[in-house]
Amino acid sequence: MKQSMLAMFNRTGAWVLLFFLVLPALISIPVSLTPKRFLSMPKGELSLRHFEKLFTSPEWLSSFAQSAIIASSTALLATILGTLCAIGLWRVSSKYSELVRAFLLLPLIIPQIISAMAFYRLWIPLGLLDSYPGLIIAHTILAGPMVLITVSASLANFDPKLEQASKNLGASNWATMRRVILPSIRPGVFAGALFAFILSWDEIVVTLFISKFNVYTLPRRMWNGIRENTDPTVAAAAVVLIAITVIAFGVSTVLSRRRAQTQND
Amino acid sequence: MIDSLRKHVSPGWMLVAPFFMLVVVLYLGPILNILWLSLTDPEPGLQNYQKLYTNDTLLRIIWTTFRICLITTIISVAFGYSIAYAMVHAHQKRQKLMLTLLLVSFWISILVRTFSWLMLLGHNGLLNNALETLNIISEPVAFVRNELGVLIGMVHYMVPYAVLPLLVNMQTLDTRVMSASRNLGATGSQTFFRIYLPLTKPGIVAACLLVFILSLGFYVTPAILGGGKVLMVAEYISVQLLVTLKWGTAAMLAALMLFGVLALLYIMSKFMKLSTVFGGSTS
Numbered sequence: 426m427k428q429s430m431l432a433m434f435n436r437t438g439a440w441v442l443l444f445f446l447v448l449p450a451l452i453s454i455p456v457s458l459t460p461k462r463f464l465s466m467p468k469g470e471l472s473l474r475h476f477e478k479l480f481t482s483p484e485w486l487s488s489f490a491q492s493a494i495i496a497s498s499t500a501l502l503a504t505i506l507g508t509l510c511a512i513g514l515w516r517v518s519s520k521y522s523e524l525v526r527a528f529l530l531l532p533l534i535i536p537q538i539i540s541a542m543a544f545y546r547l548w549i550p551l552g553l554l555d556s557y558p559g560l561i562i563a564h565t566i567l568a569g570p571m572v573l574i575t576v577s578a579s580l581a582n583f584d585p586k587l588e589q590a591s592k593n594l595g596a597s598n599w600a601t602m603r604r605v606i607l608p609s610i611r612p613g614v615f616a617g618a619l620f621a622f623i624l625s626w627d628e629i630v631v632t633l634f635i636s637k638f639n640v641y642t643l644p645r646r647m648w649n650g651i652r653e654n655t656d657p658t659v660a661a662a663a664v665v666l667i668a669i670t671v672i673a674f675g676v677s678t679v680l681s682r683r684r685a686q687t688q689n690d
Numbered sequence: 691m692i693d694s695l696r697k698h699v700s701p702g703w704m705l706v707a708p709f710f711m712l713v714v715v716l717y718l719g720p721i722l723n724i725l726w727l728s729l730t731d732p733e734p735g736l737q738n739y740q741k742l743y744t745n746d747t748l749l750r751i752i753w754t755t756f757r758i759c760l761i762t763t764i765i766s767v768a769f770g771y772s773i774a775y776a777m778v779h780a781h782q783k784r785q786k787l788m789l790t791l792l793l794v795s796f797w798i799s800i801l802v803r804t805f806s807w808l809m810l811l812g813h814n815g816l817l818n819n820a821l822e823t824l825n826i827i828s829e830p831v832a833f834v835r836n837e838l839g840v841l842i843g844m845v846h847y848m849v850p851y852a853v854l855p856l857l858v859n860m861q862t863l864d865t866r867v868m869s870a871s872r873n874l875g876a877t878g879s880q881t882f883f884r885i886y887l888p889l890t891k892p893g894i895v896a897a898c899l900l901v902f903i904l905s906l907g908f909y910v911t912p913a914i915l916g917g918g919k920v921l922m923v924a925e926y927i928s929v930q931l932l933v934t935l936k937w938g939t940a941a942m943l944a945a946l947m948l949f950g951v952l953a954l955l956y957i958m959s960k961f962m963k964l965s966t967v968f969g970g971s972t973s
Binding site for chain 2: 429431432435436438439440442443444445446447449450451452453456464465466506507509510512513514515516517519522525528529531532534535536537538539540541542543544545546547562565566569573598623627629630633634644647648651652654659660663666667670671673674
């Protein structure tokens, strides 16, 4: 019975570890409710003043808006490019397409600091530093592989005979794409869009290099707040971000459940 | 001519082209440019690489990075193994809850998580305050702005990455092998160490390589929790570029990091289909 003892010990350890992964992030909730002007745990009374500041300060609001614009544009662009690319690679299906696929996943794997250097290097002569297009293009290149992965996973379960049938029945390429392929990979496309949005919304390393004054995203403002390490407004922003994460997680769970359902149909 | 091209080139490539061109021109291009810079800036030659022999600061930074990455990898994979093992052997409902916890932590912004550790472990942080109130310590303990802080933050970030390849590996094991071992009279721990552990070796190797690769270029956590005291390669590169504007040294370090990562990826692909690690089968 020694194994079950060990297994029980390990099970307890695993739960402790899982809570160690999640709980520390929740510290920002009490800290954001402190009535004081500096980072501290509230003693007794609670206050919403830091949330009030977060949602009334023009700086934080503009950062929220900028991040939303950049992340939505990134999600849109990366989803279009990544989905087309995934369908193309699925159509070709040769040893070259697998090579190209591996190559296109590189932006996900190459350390962010090297990507940051690369964009910084090229954005200087192109005049894209500190601009919306500069950030959106950079984030699209980083997020495209995410979409490629999720859409490819959906396509792996799509029966190529359906495409053939549609063409035999006289549908054009475009009609086949719009009426047959896209509807059946929709969950993968939505999941990819969501991942792309989150990646851009959270991205800090590349952003630090290629933005300065004009574009000041939410992670950028948080980064500065964290480095100064005094203002509880950052804690309030962290709480908002955690809430958004939990919502996005819920949405993606529903999506993947739906994906599992369409597979069973 | 266009017709003959159509015959030989699958039309699928037309759909691949936009993203492919974008990555080649705006990503691969400048990366190759950086590799080139490491050999030509400030003047052509290998002097940037010679600094590896002559410059003590550089050597110390590379050694610090290597050491921290190695310790992070060992601890994260050990933790990850424990979690993955418990998950595979848990009931379905529990398994779902465990997966949810794992994925939620995976999804929480890296900045939020790093900031949380700062609030917990900082000079005036929750832990120090609690220990002082309980009279266990008389002065705040330095948990952050040193290597300990960087390690805590990095392990916390990397554990989910370690769990995923291990989970994939453990789920494909044939449980009958373990039952056979028990039936033939082996004890539980014998079965685990002689049968289970060797069978999960591919997962362990993949998890180690993945965590190590991700740790190598890690920037956010060392910069914040290290508080300038723990200088790793990524932060050094950013200082070189944004403050002292020296591209040569930074490019050389980036080239080393890039080749290191690619070599590790190559080794990893021998142990595991990479696509399974990066989110489901893409075949």
